[in-house]
Amino acid sequence: MPSWLAGTLAWVEPFAALPPWLRRRGAVALGLGVAALALLAGLLAGGDGLVPGAAHAVLAATLLLAAASLALLVTALLRQQHLYRELAGRLREAGGMDLLTGVAGRSRFAEAVEREYGRFRRYEQPVAAICLQVDFFNRLADAYGEDMADRLLVRLAALVRQELRDSDLVGRLGECEFAALLPGVDSDGASTPATRICEGAARLCLPSDLGDLRFTVSVGVTHFQHRDRDGQALLRRAKVALGAAVFAGRNRVALSDGVLLFPQREKTRQD
Incomplete structure (x- = not known):
């Protein structure tokens, strides 16, 4: 095979492997770019023979085609990035486990919540929930990069598991949001590990x-109540408590009954 043909195939094969919609947009963007270059070359070659109005029109058309080409490429890349993130999220929960942190995925955790709710209704044994998120996670990810953000989440998941019992279940509910189920304890009992x-x-x-890289977390704590109609009521109330911790200034624990805990300040007073 001639070297020029091998080089051409090396450029064509990655393009052929792209999704059809991305190939179509790339081809249109390439065509617009080539048309813009052709117009620009014609303007430079015969610019002296063009009247001012025609030269301005050709230049405007060139810029318009170039801008359209760039816009198509940008939108295609943004859509591809969005699809990749969705696929990565689905892969993380393959088998009910978050592949990055090793804790339960959203679906597996939701199933466990419903099971614990059934046990609570039958035996009236307390079950608490802890919901936490990294403060200013997006800013940290932008400043330190996605790799460091992933390392942060792995370390945090390990910390949460370390501070809980083997019988407790830890799950990842969102990008920087984790939750834990603690059977046999109420909010007061869960506030200590929180x-x-x-x-x-x-x-x-x-x-x-x-x-x-240093960071803090905000934490919400609650437990099942007799008025709860399903297991998701527990998570909803835990997220409300988490929101209260964030609203109160972050880096603290909030209980669903309105109690705010300030672990860092308490530690400073004890010292």
Whole structure:
């Protein structure tokens, strides 16, 4: 095979592997770009023979085609990135487990919540839930990069599991949101490990080329109540408590009955 043909195939094969919709948009963008270059070349070659109005029209058409080509490429890349993130999210929950952190995925955790709700209704044994999220996670990811953000989530998941019992279930509900089910305890009993998690996260330090990454978490705590009609009521109330912790200034624990805990301040007073 001639070298020029092998080189051409090396460029064509990656393009052929793209999704059909992306190939179509890429081809249209390439055509618009070529047309813009042709118009620009014609303007430069015969610019002296064109009247001012025609030259301006050709230049405007060139810029319009170039802008349209760039817009098509940008929108195609953004859509491809969105599809990739959706696929990565589905893969993370393959088999009911979050592949990045090793904790339960959203679907598996939701099933466990409903099972615990059934046991609560039958035996009236308390079940608590902890819901937490990384404070200013998007800012940290933008500043330190996606790889460091993933390392942060892995370390946080390990910390949460470390501070809980083997019988407790930890799950990842969102990009930077985790939850835990604690059978046999109420909100007061769950507030102790929740406080340890909040304090432990503030002590974590992840070295990087851009400097040490430090972060905090906000935590909401609640437990099943007799008025709950399904298991999801537990998670909804835990998220409301989490929102209260965020609203109160972050880096703290909030109980669903309105109690706010300030683990870092308490630790400072004890010292």
